[in-house]
Amino acid sequence: MEMQRLWQPVIVSVFVVGTLAVVGPAFADEVLLGTDTLTRGLPGSGALTENEIAEWLAVPLNHEEIDPVLPLGLAAGRAQIVGLKENPLTRAKIELGRQLYFETRLSSDNTVSCASCHHPDEGFARHTQFGIGVDGQAGGRNSPVSYNRILSGAQFWDGRAGSLEAQAVGPIANPIEMGNTHANAVEPLKNIAGYVLQFDSVFGEGQINIDNVGKAIAAFERVLVTGPSAYDYSEAFKRFANLDDDTLEGLREDNPEIFARDLESKRAAAANPMTESARRGQELFFGKAVNCSACHVGANLADEKYHNLGIGMGAKKPDLGRFAVTGESKDKGAFKTPTIRNVASTAPYMHDGSLKTLEEVVEHYNKGGTKNELLSDKMRPLKLTEQNKKDLVNFMKACTGSVPRVERKRLPE
Numbered sequence: 001m002e003m004q005r006l007w008q009p010v011i012v013s014v015f016v017v018g019t020l021a022v023v024g025p026a027f028a029d030e031v032l033l034g035t036d037t038l039t040r041g042l043p044g045s046g047a048l049t050e051n052e053i054a055e056w057l058a059v060p061l062n063h064e065e066i067d068p069v070l071p072l073g074l075a076a077g078r079a080q081i082v083g084l085k086e087n088p089l090t091r092a093k094i095e096l097g098r099q100l101y102f103e104t105r106l107s108s109d110n111t112v113s114c115a116s117c118h119h120p121d122e123g124f125a126r127h128t129q130f131g132i133g134v135d136g137q138a139g140g141r142n143s144p145v146s147y148n149r150i151l152s153g154a155q156f157w158d159g160r161a162g163s164l165e166a167q168a169v170g171p172i173a174n175p176i177e178m179g180n181t182h183a184n185a186v187e188p189l190k191n192i193a194g195y196v197l198q199f200d201s202v203f204g205e206g207q208i209n210i211d212n213v214g215k216a217i218a219a220f221e222r223v224l225v226t227g228p229s230a231y232d233y234s235e236a237f238k239r240f241a242n243l244d245d246d247t248l249e250g251l252r253e254d255n256p257e258i259f260a261r262d263l264e265s266k267r268a269a270a271a272n273p274m275t276e277s278a279r280r281g282q283e284l285f286f287g288k289a290v291n292c293s294a295c296h297v298g299a300n301l302a303d304e305k306y307h308n309l310g311i312g313m314g315a316k317k318p319d320l321g322r323f324a325v326t327g328e329s330k331d332k333g334a335f336k337t338p339t340i341r342n343v344a345s346t347a348p349y350m351h352d353g354s355l356k357t358l359e360e361v362v363e364h365y366n367k368g369g370t371k372n373e374l375l376s377d378k379m380r381p382l383k384l385t386e387q388n389k390k391d392l393v394n395f396m397k398a399c400t401g402s403v404p405r406v407e408r409k410r411l412p413e
Contacts, residue, residue, distance in 0.1 A: 029064065033150075034071035034227040034404065038094050039220070041407025048099075048412045053194045057201045062091040068150065070299075073232030073341075073401065074225060077299025080151045083164055087215045089222065096198045097220030099411050100213060105188045106172055108179035109134050114171070114217065118146040120406045123345030124224060129353035133171075134179035140319065142353035145346055147403060148339055150222040151300045157335045157351040159306065160325045168217035169210050182210035189213075194412025226341045227402035230272040231282065231395070237269035274398050281395025284388060292365075292392070294378045295337045301399065306334035309379060310370025311350045319352065332374050344397045358393045 031037060042048060042056055056062060065088045070078055100106065101114045117131035118124050124146045130138040141157055149155070155167035171177035172185045189195040189208050199208045202216070240262040243251075251259040274282070284290040295303050306322040313333050322331035335351040349355040355364060364370075366389065369379035384392070 029067045030069050031066045032069045032071060033223055033225045034074075034402070036405040038091060038223045039098060039404045039406045041095070041098060041410045044410070046410070048194050048410050050193050050197065053197050053412065056095070057092060057197060062095075063201070065090055068223060070150075070225065071401075072228040072236060074148065074151070074299045077151050080299065082151075082153050083218065083222065086163075087165060087218060089219050090202070092198065093202050093216055093219045094223055095220075096195075096202055097216035097218065098407065099195075099198075100217050101220050102408050103411060105192075106178060106180065106185045106213075107134055108184070112178050114146070114168070115408065117143040117171070117177070120403070120408065123147075123342055124403065125346040127347060129348055131177065133174070133177040137176045139174075139176050141351050142348060144338060145342070146221050147224040147226055148300050148341060149218075150225060151298075152302075152304060154304075154336070158321050158325050159336055164218040164221060165211070165214040168221065169214040172210070172213075186210055186213060192412050198412075224404060224406075226400075228268070228272075229341070229401040230274045230278070230398045232401065233265070233268040233272045234274045234279075234398075237265040240265060275394055277391045278394040278398040280387075281391035281393070282398075284384075284392055285395050290382055290384070290388075290392070291378075292340075296340045301340035302337045304337065306331060306336050307376040307378065308333040308372065308374045309335075309350070309364070310372055310375050311335070311354060311364070312352050313370055313372040313375075321351065330374065333372060334374075334376075340396055340399050342400050342403065344400050358396055359389065362389045362392050 042052055044052065068081070068084075068089060069075075070081075104110050104113045104116075106113065112134050116133075117126050119126060126132075126143040128138075129142060130140060131143040132138055144157060149164050153163070155161040155164055156170070161167035161170055169182060172180050173182055178185075186208055189199070195208065199212060200206075203212045240248075243262070248259065248262065251262065285292040285296070293301075295305070295307060297303050308321075310333070312318050318333060320332045322334040322336075323329070325331070338349075343349075344358065347356060347358075349358070349361050350364075355361050362384070365379070366382045366384045368381040369375055382388075
C-alpha cells in the first residue's frame with residue numbers, strides 16, 4: 001500500500017575506518033543517524049488519524065530493533081553509546097517518542113511540551129536565558145540541547161537524572177516547567193485512540209505509564225544527532241592530504257575502496273571548507289597553550305564531567321550545581337560540560353544563560369573564569385590576542401553540522 005511504500009526507510013551499513021564513515025552494503029538492522037529517516041513523521045498532513053497509525057503499525061519493519069550508526073565525526077564515539085540495551089530502538093517507538101516530544105497535553109495547562117524548551121528551530125535548545133514553563137514561569141537555568149544525547153549518560157546541567165529516560169519525564173512533574181504530576185500526565189493519553197494503539201503495539205496492552213513515556217521520548221532524542229561539520233570533513237581529508245601521486249596511484253590499483261574514500265573526503269572537504277581563521281582556532285583549541293580540549297574532548301567534544309568555571313559564583317545565593325546532587329563540597333558550583341558541536345546555534349551560553357555570544361564565552365575563559373575557592377584547576381588566564389579570540393570563535397562555528405528535519409505537527413487527533 002502507498003503508506004508502506006513511502007515509509008520504507010533508508011537503511012545503510014556504515015563501517016568506520018579512522019574517523020571516516022563509509023557507506024557499504026545494506027543490512028536491515030543498521031540505520032545511519034543524522035538524517036530525517038527516523039524523525040520526519042508519517043507522510044501526509046494534519047492530525048494523525050487512527051487509520052494512518054494502524055497502517056503504520058502494521059508494517060513489520062517498524063517493530064524491528066535497529067542498530068544506530070553514527071555519522072562522520074561522531075562515529076569515533078560509538079563506544080560511548082548508552083541506553084540501548086535497556087531501551088532498544090525501533091521505528092515505532094521512535095515515532096511515538098516524536099509525537100510525545102511535541103505533545104502539550106502532557107503539561108498541566110496544555111501549553112508546554114519538551115519542544116517548548118528544546119525546539120528544532122533554536123538548535124534543540126532555546127534562545128531565552130532560561131526555559132519558560134507553564135503560566136510563563138521562568139526556570140533558573142538555560143535549556144541544554146537535546147541532540148547527541150545518545151552519547152551522554154547522566155542528564156541536566158547537574159547530572160541529577162541518571163538516564164535519558166529519567167530526564168525525559170523530569171520536567172513533566174516540575175512545577176515551573178510542565179507543572180503536572182506523572183499520574184495526571186498519562187491520563188489524557190489513555191483517552192486518545194492514536195496513542196492507545198501505539199503504546200499497546202510498542203509496549204504491550206495497558207502499558208500507558210510514565211516509564212514508557214520516558215522510554216519513547218528518550219528513543220526519539222537518541223536519534224537526534226548532528227551531521228558532519230566542516231571540522232569533521234577537514235579531519236577526514238587529513239588522512240589523505242599529504243599522500244603523493246605515486247601513493248595515490250598505488251591505492252587506485254591495489255585498494256580502490258580506500259582510494260574512493262580519498263576522493264570522497266577531498267570532495268566533501270572542498271564543499272565544506274574551514275577558513276584559515278578556523279584552522280588557527282583549531283590549533284589553539286587543541287593546543288597546550290589554550291587547551292579547550294581539556295574538557296571539550298571526544299567525538300562529541302564534551303567530557304561528560306562537571307567543572308566549576310566561576311559562572312554565577314559571585315551571587316549572594318549562587319547555584320551550586322552538582323553539589324545539590326552529590327553533597328560533596330568539591331562539586332559546589334560545578335556543572336556538566338556541554339558539547340561544542342552546533343554551539344553557534346544554541347545561544348545564550350552557560351548553565352545560567354548569562355553569556356549571550358561565543359565572543360563573551362571566549363572572553364570569560366580568557367580572563368581565567370570568575371575566582372572562587374573551588375574554581376577548576378583548568379581555569380587560568382589565557383592572554384589571548386584579539387585575533388586569537390576571533391579564531392577560536394570561528395573554529396567553534398566550524399563545528400556546526402546539519403540536524404535532522406523533524407515533523408512537529410502530526411500528532412494523534
